[in-house]
Amino acid sequence: MQALEFRSATAADLPFLVALRHATMSEHLARVNAARDDASQLARVLVRFEHARIVSVNGQDVGLLKAYREPGQWYIAQIQIAPQFQGQGLGRAIIENVLDQARRDGLPTALKVLTGNPARRLYEALGFRETSQEDAEHLMVCPPRQERVSATG
Template sequence: MAAETQLEFRPATSADLPFLTALRHATMSEHLARVNAARDDAAQLARILFQFEHAQIVSIAGKQIGLLKAYREPGQWYIAQIQIAPEFQGRGLGRSILDKVLTQASNDNLPTVLRVFDGNPAKKLYEAKGFKEIGQDGVECLMSCPPA
């Protein structure tokens, strides 16, 4: 990855809530609409605040471009959210963010687990990185990737 696209991570704070709300609307509204889930600001904020202590703002050269929310649970790493602003999608940044978590999980010799909405194109990336579907509820797919 070129220096100009070097990803930076920092803990999210309450000052980031406007950015995170706009990011969530921009990246998730289509998927939430498809499954008839709430998309109003209150619902978006509730999802943002879930496990907020693990939220990291992803930046390039100081410009906020996304969110990573991942954490270690007993026996696994869990990715709760990866979101990249639409104007930065398609550049391999999601793969780089995912690699960061998978490396940590492999260092801990633990699998990584996530949920992805049915129809979300990110599922192809997860499959390419070694995730396999282990559950399905008709709205979301539960996927797991063994440690490298």
């Protein structure tokens, strides 16, 4: 897999981020009867925008990550990969980066996923387990992972 690059999102990225959210979330939002208009998508993008990181591969923007440390845990607020880049291991690699940081800090990692979102399978494969549900959102938590042993070590 190609190297991931992260940079802080800026106002200039907002059109990309709203389009990305439409492309990745509209189906899931429709399933739970949530708003999908541009204003609603922009409002969601702007939540905790100071933590927004644009994910790039070979200089091409491919996604968004919002993750940050809270008291007692790391929290992944948003992760979205453009549909044409899904299925290439990018989401897994991005989440593993966050889980590695949480492990170094000795903290669990939490995220929320909408009912019916197929990304839940990835989260479960990475060790996340559902701890609660509110309406159509499922809170999932992954305990701090053991340090990974390299195949060459």
